[in-house]
């Protein structure tokens with residue numbers, strides 16, 4: 001039976017939207033948002049409404065009526081840590097996504113999905129949100145009990161790509177040891193041990209390589225001194241970590257393609273920043289051999305920046321001694337969400353209730 005599924009996926013530098021008929025993509029669009037465009041929004045709600053409007057315009061353009069939809073699937077945001085799976089968007093989830101101190105575009109996905117689903121009189125669900133937590137006990141111990149490591153990463157895409165790779169080599173995800181690298185607006189590098197992401201850098205405001213719009217690991221003492229210097233507001237400090245950090249801080253743009261194109265032809269500033277990014281990503285990959293006990297079946301590189309062959313070749317050169325490197329440019333997130341929507345509609349899975357999850 002045919003099911004119409006709307007998929008909504010806001011990222012830090014893009015809004016992706018698609019309509020599927022079952023597992024088949026009918027229409028899709030990726031809207032890229034420049035640093036300049038995003039800097040215009042002062043309030044959270046302004047950007048949420050802007051992104052929602054883009055989804056509605058897309059549906060109009062494609063002549064898809066809300067009453068045609070059978071389910072709306074969205075990327076999940078920074079709610080409390082939860083296990084992998086499909087969750088119904090309900091008041092509990094929306095409440096936590098509104099109140100969360102960690103700001104990220106994925107926090108708006110469930111609300112946009114919920115509003116559109118209500119108008120179409122269907123369910124809205126999320127799947128494998130960015131807070132899927134499968135960390136090992138040892139990985140949680142950060143160095144201070146007040147600040148344990150938390151799991152914030154591209155869970156949906158990392159797992160989707162890992163499963164696609166497993167299928168391709170006729171193995172099960174649960175029997176593999178993989179390092180998955182997502183190179184997007186944020187960068188996450190995860191150690192997948194037999195189907196669980198037992199370690200990963202906290203890809204929002206915690207640790208790991210810098211990214212198009214994030215600073216990654218910084219010298220924390222210096223950050224604290226700057227925060228208390230009186231020179232910056234809390235908001236300004238946070239935006240140095242997320243939004244205006246990384247490539248944006250060095251070069252004024254979150255467009256990694258533009259930077260890569262300049263680096264490739266030897267433009268000095270762009271080359272220096274790109275080489276540092278390659279160095280940091282390669283170091284993070286090497287560090288993830290530890291949770292996998294040095295037995296790595298493959299390294300999978302994905303995300304928008306993975307379209308850049310110059311970049312992925314340079315990373316590969318530095319880590320190829322560990323295991324085979326496979327590139328999955330872009331993401332499998334839209335398809336993974338559609339797949340989960342289809343499973344709900346076919347009664348192959350029942351969406352969990354967020355409020356009743358114990359962790």
Ligand SMILES: Nc1ncnc2c1ncn2[C@@H]1O[C@H](COP(=O)(O)OP(=O)(O)O)[C@@H](O)[C@H]1O
Nearest residue numbers: 011012013014184185255256257304305307308
């Ligand atoms: N063809 C390409 N080559 C290199 N980089 C690209 C390409 N397409 C997109 N990118 C970069 O990928 C980054 C966004 O990755 P993506 O995974 O789409 O991000 P988001 O986190 O917003 O979902 C941007 O910096 C963008 O410039």
Ligand SMILES: CCCC(=O)OP(=O)(O)O
Nearest residue numbers: 011012153184185186204
């Ligand atoms: C918050 C972790 C996921 C993330 O960084 O997503 P984007 O790269 O889409 O911003």
